[in-house]
Amino acid sequence: xxxxxxxxxxxxxxxxxxxxxxxxxxxxxxxxxxxxxxxxxxxxxxxxxxxxxxxxxxxxxxxxxxxxxxxxxxxxxxxxxxxxxxxxxxxxxxxxxxxxxxxxxxxxxxxxxxxxxxxxxxxxxxxxxxxxxxxxxxxxxxxxxxxxxxxxxxxxxxxxxxxxxxxxxxxxxxxxxxxxxxxxxxxxxxxxxxxxxxxxxxxxxxxxxxxxxxxxxxxxxxxxxxxxxxxxxxxxxxxxxxxxxxxxxxxxxxxxxxxxxxxxxxxxxxxxxxxxxxxxxxxxxxxxxxxxxxxxxxxxxxxxxxxxxxxxxxxx
Amino acid sequence: xxxxxxxxxxxxxxxxxxxxxxxxxxxxxxxxxxxxxxxxxxxxxxxxxxxxxxxxxxxxxxxxxxxxxxxxxxxxxxxxxxxxxxxxxxxxxxxxxxxxxxxxxxxxxxxxxxxxxxxxxxxxxxxxxxxxxxxxxxxxxxxxxxxxxxxxxxxxxxxxxxxxxxxxxxxxxxxxxxxxxxxxxxxxxxxxxxxxxxxxxxxxxxxxxxxxxxxxxxxxxxxxxxxxxxxxxxxxxxxxxxxxxxxxxxxxxxxxxxxxxxxxxxxxxxxxxxxxxxxxxxxxx
Numbered sequence: 326x327x328x329x330x331x332x333x334x335x336x337x338x339x340x341x342x343x344x345x346x347x348x349x350x351x352x353x354x355x356x357x358x359x360x361x362x363x364x365x366x367x368x369x370x371x372x373x374x375x376x377x378x379x380x381x382x383x384x385x386x387x388x389x390x391x392x393x394x395x396x397x398x399x400x401x402x403x404x405x406x407x408x409x410x411x412x413x414x415x416x417x418x419x420x421x422x423x424x425x426x427x428x429x430x431x432x433x434x435x436x437x438x439x440x441x442x443x444x445x446x447x448x449x450x451x452x453x454x455x456x457x458x459x460x461x462x463x464x465x466x467x468x469x470x471x472x473x474x475x476x477x478x479x480x481x482x483x484x485x486x487x488x489x490x491x492x493x494x495x496x497x498x499x500x501x502x503x504x505x506x507x508x509x510x511x512x513x514x515x516x517x518x519x520x521x522x523x524x525x526x527x528x529x530x531x532x533x534x535x536x537x538x539x540x541x542x543x544x545x546x547x548x549x550x551x552x553x554x555x556x557x558x559x560x561x562x563x564x565x566x567x568x569x570x571x572x573x574x575x576x577x578x579x580x581x582x583x584x585x586x587x588x589x590x591x592x593x594x595x596x597x598x599x600x601x602x603x604x605x606x607x608x609x610x611x612x613x614x615x616x617x618x619x620x621x622x623x624x625x626x627x628x629x630x631x632x633x634x635x636x637x638x639x640x641x
Numbered sequence: 642x643x644x645x646x647x648x649x650x651x652x653x654x655x656x657x658x659x660x661x662x663x664x665x666x667x668x669x670x671x672x673x674x675x676x677x678x679x680x681x682x683x684x685x686x687x688x689x690x691x692x693x694x695x696x697x698x699x700x701x702x703x704x705x706x707x708x709x710x711x712x713x714x715x716x717x718x719x720x721x722x723x724x725x726x727x728x729x730x731x732x733x734x735x736x737x738x739x740x741x742x743x744x745x746x747x748x749x750x751x752x753x754x755x756x757x758x759x760x761x762x763x764x765x766x767x768x769x770x771x772x773x774x775x776x777x778x779x780x781x782x783x784x785x786x787x788x789x790x791x792x793x794x795x796x797x798x799x800x801x802x803x804x805x806x807x808x809x810x811x812x813x814x815x816x817x818x819x820x821x822x823x824x825x826x827x828x829x830x831x832x833x834x835x836x837x838x839x840x841x842x843x844x845x846x847x848x849x850x851x852x853x854x855x856x857x858x859x860x861x862x863x864x865x866x867x868x869x870x871x872x873x874x875x876x877x878x879x880x881x882x883x884x885x886x887x888x889x890x891x892x893x894x895x896x897x898x899x900x901x902x903x904x905x906x907x908x909x910x911x912x913x914x915x916x917x918x919x920x921x922x923x924x925x926x
Contacts, residue, residue: 356829357752364743364804365758367735371777371796372765379776389779437670443663452916454671458678460908460915461901462858462876468883468897469681472890478696480680512677517919524920544659573771576860580880594771594861601775602865610775618772625767 379611387608389601395608402612411588412613415596416620418503422578422592423571425507430567431560433511434518439548441519442526452523456516463576470509471496471581499589502582506590509577514570518563525559526552558632565628572621593617685709685894692890708891709899718899720871721878724790725903728863728874729856731794736852737845739798744807745833749819765801771861778865792866793874797856803848806921810844811837847918850911857904875900 383402385394406412441451473480474495482492495505537547575594584591601610685708687701712718747759777796786792822832863874879900
């Protein structure tokens with residue numbers, strides 16, 4: 326963009342610069358900070374601040390009913406967390422949910438995007454249909470699916486019956502509750518990944534396909550040797566965004582099953598919410614948050630590593 | 642040759658059958674995706690008695706908006722709409738202002754400390770919002786901001802991703818434009834407000850729409866900070882009345898539809914921009 330302006334009096338700018346340099350530099354310096362200040366204040370106050378405060382809190386016996394930190398307990402909260410079977414169970418539920426949702430959310434989105442790329446007309450129609458659920462609030466989505474899943478009278482058990490399958494209690498049994506919430510999540514959020522894949526496919530240059538056609542490659546071969554490798558950065562991006570999103574599961578699970586039956590589907594965010602706001606053990610919950618954050622951080626680091634790797638792969 | 646240019650994947654015209662297969666598969670999926678929405682809408686329009694008698698029927702001879710008027714009469718849903726709207730609007734305005742200013746500073750000025758600011762904001766991308774919930778709650782409580790619109794709007798404005806959207810957009814503006822304005826003696830504020838901001842409509846709309854949708858759909862945070870029923874937002878308010886309806890499915894579905902409706906309208910109006918925004922930035926709630 327910047328290079329296109331040829332008739333710009335570039336010489337004038339260059340000449341004027343040396344005389345103005347010192348004053349302009351200080352002026353620019355001050356402007357930079359003034360423009361940064363509003364965001365930085367909010368950012369330090371409401372993002373960095375709480376993050377650090379959370380770390381401090383995890384070493385104290387804080388409660389949510391009294392302000393202030395309470396008594397210093399050192400690593401006791403962490404010891405409790407590492408020894409808590411409830412915490413590790415909730416961690417396990419979160420991981421199981423992630424395993425259940427990531428592959429279908431990536432694969433279905435990918436397949437739908439590939440198919441949509443093939444149809445000439447109606448592309449925006451499909452984009453609309455698959456993406457629309459993503460803009461709905463969690464409460465609306467869970468209300469609708471609770472009704473679809475309702476035992477005996479819901480649409481899903483009704484159709485299962487018609488297929489000759491005795492419907493299990495879709496939300497009342499641990500095994501099925503995970504699957505039911507996973508299905509809801511796929512319906513709700515697949516459109517997001519679908520759009521990312523569509524954008525990635527559009528970036529693949531047509532020349533590459535034409536070259537493959539001239540070489541006589543079959544469509545399957547083209548898909549395997551051309552589309553997939555070129556799309557690798559998008560696949561990595563979508564997969565990692567999806568893993569991070571699935572690891573943060575709270576809303577659907579909380580609204581749909583409340584972590585039940587019992588606490589058998591309770592994700593880790595709900596564990597933190599429960600001990601922090603129902604049991605008022607804020608320090609303990611903060612320690613749980615830190616352990617959970619460490620897991621998310623490790624995943625994020627893997628993401629950056631993979632992204633750099635896949636970028637290199639494309640350049641080579 | 643025309644097929645080659647109209648569809649890149651169908652370059653050799655050999656896969657006509659596959660094209661039909663693609664279309665059919667997509668239509669089946671589209672149908673599956675539409676079923677929950679359509680069923681929710683038809684249920685919401687049926688009389689409760691008919692649902693009890695024949696729950697899985699799609700049709701009714703007595704479609705009416707009864708359930709909707711009952712929901713509107715018996716719950717403070719209109720207050721919640723207003724709250725959600727005010728909070729979302731406040732959040733959008735504050736976010737746009739502070740993130741575009743920083744994006745401008747990072748891309749157009751070379752101030753000392755710029756690298757450090759850049760790194761600090763980049764680090765924020767790594768923090769999942771959810772882990773802040775507990776300490777942030779205590780801080781908001783300490784500031785006596787619980788049950789205020791500010792408790793929702795201000796923390797949400799500290800959005801690193803929006804800074805980077807503006808930063809990358811402002812970086813794309815021709816450098817000569819800013820230089821020329823400075824030669825004319827324009828202040829930095831004038832350059833930001835009169836030169837750069839008017840040029841970055843796509844970035845503004847992407848950030849605005851996403852901030853709006855995220856704010857409207859946010860659940861955990863307003864659940865914590867808005868305990869007063871008259872201060873609740875739509876998603877939280879809906880969750881509290883859920884139990885009250887029992888098995889009044891028409892009213893439950895009417896509530897679900899009402900909660901999703903405004904965003905559907907927003908989505909239909911700005912579909913292209915929303916989809917482009919996702920494609921360009923990969924923001925995930």
